[in-house]
Amino acid sequence: EVKLMESGGTLVQPGESLRLSCTASGFTFYNYDMNWVRQAPGQGLEWVSATDPGASSTFYAGSVRGRFAISRDNSRSILFLQMNSLRAEDTAVYYCARRIGYSRTYHMDVWGKGTTVTVSS
Amino acid sequence: DFQMTQSPSTLSASVGDRVTIRCRTSQSISSWLVWYQHKPGRAPKLLITKASMLESGVPSRFSGSGSGTDFTLTITSLQPDDFATYYCQYSDTFGQGTKLEIK
Numbered sequence: 001e002v003k004l005m006e007s008g009g010t011l012v013q014p015g016e017s018l019r020l021s022c023t024a025s026g027f028t029f030y031n032y033d034m035n036w037v038r039q040a041p042g043q044g045l046e047w048v049s050a051t052d053p054g055a056s057s058t059f060y061a062g063s064v065r066g067r068f069a070i071s072r073d074n075s076r077s078i079l080f081l082q083m084n085s086l087r088a089e090d091t092a093v094y095y096c097a098r099r100i101g102y103s104r105t106y107h108m109d110v111w112g113k114g115t116t117v118t119v120s121s
Numbered sequence: 122d123f124q125m126t127q128s129p130s131t132l133s134a135s136v137g138d139r140v141t142i143r144c145r146t147s148q149s150i151s152s153w154l155v156w157y158q159h160k161p162g163r164a165p166k167l168l169i170t171k172a173s174m175l176e177s178g179v180p181s182r183f184s185g186s187g188s189g190t191d192f193t194l195t196i197t198s199l200q201p202d203d204f205a206t207y208y209c210q211y212s213d214t215f216g217q218g219t220k221l222e223i224k
Contacts, residue, residue: 004164037165044218045157045165045208061213095164104212107155109176111164 002026002110004096009115016086016119022079022096022112029077030054033099035108036070036081038092046092049081050099064090086119093117123147127209127216133224134199142194142219144187144209154192155210156185158203159218165208169194196221 008020022034036048049070050059058070069082079096093116097108124147134140144154152172159165167176169185172192182197196203204223209216 044206045159045210045215047213047215050213059213097165105153106212107167107170107210108157108165109167111166113162113164 002098004098004110004112006094006096006112006115009094009117011118011120012086013121014087014119017082017084018086018117020081020083020094020115020117022081024077024079024098027098027110029072030074033106034070034072034079035097035099036079037095037097037108037111038090039095039114040089040092043092048094051079083117086117088119091117091119123212123214125209125211125214125216127219129219130217131220131222133222135224136199136201138199139195139197140199140221142207142209142221144192144194144216146190146192146211149189150211152188153211154185154187156194157208157210158205159208160205168207 003025006022012018033052035050038046038048048061051070055072067085071080093114095114096112098110099106100109126145128143154172156169157165168179172187173185184195186193204221206218206220208218
């Protein structure tokens with residue numbers, strides 16, 4: 001079964017750091033681009049970050065650029081999101097998703113169930 | 122700047138109804154429009170790619186149409202399992218979402 005499972009979400013204070021993980025199974029992880037997408041409480045889906053299979057190309061939403069870093073360990077089929085200088089507005093459920101397609105013309109065919117990050121003092 | 126406008130934001134309907142959700146883009150995206158279904162606490166589910174291509178396993182009551190800047194998702198004969206939030210997507214942009222509620 002093709003599966004993604006996020007972990008690492010918790011309650012943190014503003015300014016702190018957190019690393020999320022997404023463990024893939026059932027497919028050849030190192031062949032795929034991957035995304036992080038989040039959903040703040042009461043809001044819609046927001047793309048956060050993307051990486052190519054080798055993590056040689058990484059991309060970020062403007063709201064997180066310079067604070068978040070995406071990476072991956074292909075030997076263990078794990079995607080990471082290092083989140084630094086967290087703000088209250090980063091509070092959200094974070095999903096990892098597998099990307100299919102090229103450049104701007106892609107879709108996400110496999111998603112995890114998400115992990116919740118709460119930033120509050 | 123690329124903009125995507127999804128409407129309505131909320132839709133109330135009954136089991137058996139036919140509903141349509143619309144997604145408009147500020148620039149032509151050919152047919153590169155994607156639709157997802159999302160339920161609380163669950164992983165978003167891919168429904169349709171390339172504006173009208175139904176994913177395997179998605180019921181045929183779901184259909185998508187459109188090209189250029191104007192797209193629609195139609196659900197015929199609503200079933201109880203269809204009440205959820207629906208999103209369109211192109212590249213790194215999602216529509217605002219349409220919450221389909223039971224009337």
